[in-house]
Amino acid sequence: MGLTNQSTGTGALKEMFQVDFESPDDIVVALAGNPNTGKSTVFNSLTGLNQHTGNWPGKTVTNAQGKYNHHNKRHILVDLPGTYSLLASSVEEQVARDFICFGNPHATVVVTDATCLERNLNLVLQIIEITDKVVVCVNLMDEAKRKSINIDLKKLSKLLGVPVVGTTARNGEGLELLKDTVSKVASGEIKTNPRKINYDEIIEESIKKVDSDINKLIDNKFNSKWVSLRLIDGDLPLLESMNEYLDSDLTKNELLNKKLKIARDKLKDDGLKIEDLRDRIVSNIIKTAEDIGKDVVRVENKSHNQLDRKIDSILTSRIFGIPIMIVLLGIVFWITIEGANVPSSMLANGLFWIEGQLTELFGWLGTPEWVHSILILGMYRTLAWVISVMLPPMAIFFPLFTLLEDLGYLPRVAFNLDYYFKKACAHGKQALTMCMGFGCNAAGIISCRIIDSPRERLIAIITNNFVPCNGRFPTLIALASIFIASAAGAFSSIVATLTILATIVLGVMITLFISRILSKTILKGLPSSFTLELPPYRKPQIGRVIVRSIFDRTLFVLGRAVAIAAPAGLVIWFMANITVGNASILTHCAQFLDPFANLLGLDGYIMMAFILGMPANEIVIPILIMSYMAKGSILELDNLAEMKQLFIDNGWTWLTAVCTMLFSLNHWPCGTTLWTIRKETQSWKWTWISLLVPTITGIVVCFIVAQGAHLLGLV
Structure with a gap:
């Protein structure tokens, strides 16, 4: 049986995000990643000339969509804005987060840079908190090899709980395997088990105060733990997007407001101010990314970027810059x-x-x-x-x-x-x-x-x-x-x-x-x-x-x-x-x-x-x-x-x-x-x-x- 509007939510996807479906069997793939990871190269290599650009509805952020066929299935690739985070401090981050969270893409590909994988894992961990339909694309493998950086892709996949594919998009290497993996994740042939981020004990206790109530309100449509943490943090843009998607105003739910106040009071009693909560969340994500990076990345030549540093010492110096x-x-x-x-x-x-x-x-x-x-x-x-x-x-x-x-x-x-x-x-x-x-x-x-x-x-x-x-x-x-x-x-x-x-x-x-x-x-x-x-x-x-x-x-x-x-x-x-x-x-x-x-x-x-x-x-x-x-x-x-x-x-x-x-x-x-x-x-x-x-x-x-x-x- 093919994927339908009812089973995948593509009706809402088309209405909210103006994705160009030609058939209800089309597979929608979100393409996310940090800037400077070769994300645009991956997008262009997969879609060729079958692409167009516009703006997201009501936003000035560029919306690029392309198409490619694989195994007799049409895949619609949506190139999300390049961003370092999904904590929605900018319109770009909000657009990327909302599409992944509320657009229900059949799969999300996160493009990372093999030469600085640890830094890119911050975004990967945030995305797998939202959705389990994730494929990690480790791009620029040729540059990593040139700089004597070795990445254990199998171990990385095991630690993240989602499939990982190495590519060199500019040469087309690894793209066929990437397309195969995306199709299998979208169809459910590959089952994923995304890694959970363990936050500080006081944060986890606050999440438990509201998790079960939020799960009932959102009808298990999103990761309730992630939503709970974002609402405790006071993420108003997320709340607005949820209200639009659910067609209800959660701010008027007295029980939810009461539980959120209890959770925030719990944090204050434990010595954590609300204004400091986001910094603590980010610290936990960064620490998790560092631990994974240490396990999977091996640098044989410690001076691999010495030439870049020497050039930068001239181009960015106070005298010559x-x-x-x-x-x-x-x-x-x-x-x-x-x-x-x-x-x-x-x-x-x-x-x-x-x-x-x-x-x-x-x-x-x-x-x-x-x-x-x-x-x-x-x-x-x-x-x-x-x-x-x-x-x-x-x-x-x-x-x-x-x-x-x-x-x-x-x-x-x-x-x-x-x-x-x-x-x-x-x-x-x-x-x-x-x-x-x-x-x-x-x-x-x-x-x-x-x-x-x-x-x-x-x-x-x-x-x-x-x-x-x-x-x-x-x-x-x-x-x-x-x-x-x-x-x-x-x-x-x-x-x-x-x-x-x-x-x-x-x-x-x-x-x-x-x-x-x-x-x-x-x-x-x-x-x-x-x-x-x-x-x-x-x-x-x-x-x-x-x-x-x-x-x-x-x-x-x-x-x-x-x-x-x-x-x-x-x-x-x-x-x-x-x-x-x-x-x-x-x-x-x-x-x-x-x-x-x-x-x-x-x-x-x-x-x-x-x-x-x-x-x-x-x-x-x-x-x-x-x-x-x-x-x-x-x-x-x-x-x-x-x-x-x-x-x-x-x-x-x-x-x-x-x-x-x-x-x-x-x-x-x-x-x-x-x-x-x-x-x-x-x-x-x-x-x-x-x-x-x-x-x-x-x-x-x-x-x-x-x-x-x-x-x-x-x-």
């Missing part, structure tokens, strides 16, 4: 800028060739000129500029960034900057989200999910725009080249690069400064502590890195940009082509803004270019050129010399260029980023704050620089 980070960042930007020139030009030529063909088609069809102008010169041309300028740099930057991530360097960046973010009362992981913002601020906003604290996540979201994305680099590079570096002669490229790096460093400093202000005002609170894992350096999988970065990041962000840029092109066309009196609406708006813009060292046309460039920062310079030349559609000059002369003819000085660069660094987020902020925060309030904070900062900085230069007689 920050300079090396800046140099690497400069190299990544240089490769991105230089490498993007040719494909960007080719892409632009191709897209504008299509524009010519569309123009001929419209002419052949006898389409009215105003329709052609709106659709082609307005919407299509704006889209063409956004794609040709945005796609090549992202297609280069994101793989390079992902390469550093795969190599294991990005956690070292967070380590180097953690001290400074702590001083700013922010989270050390904000360094990683800030780095992602260099490629695209929208992607940086999405990466803020890695920050557990909601308060610190909001700080990271609001300040992410202070680092320039690749859409702002064309403006920064052009102005640095023609107004600052042009006098350096043969060293102009070096001066331009140093100018861009100085701009980036300024952006980081402003990020820290504003983060501190936010943490002392509208987002008050103490910085939370977090465990920063420095994973071993690994040889990156270049092919997988390229595919993952292009499909998961580049095309995802580009899709959002295109969706916003198309209607923006329509607005720009109308403002440039509809006249009131003898001037276009664009000119009237620029003249209105001119007095205010002059105070900031800008002019009205520059301010309008930034406003109309909100959909995508890439089109700021083309809009500015269009405005100065009084043209009706976006265009670009042939070279930087022509651009410099055009700007000078319209009253630009070195101060105008500097203030424009500063305003480019500090102004409202682009439309794609604002859209992403709204989706991530689920709040218009924080979206508006994210718009106002960098804008006010830019106005203040530009005003100080412009008026200071005038007072000192520098212009």
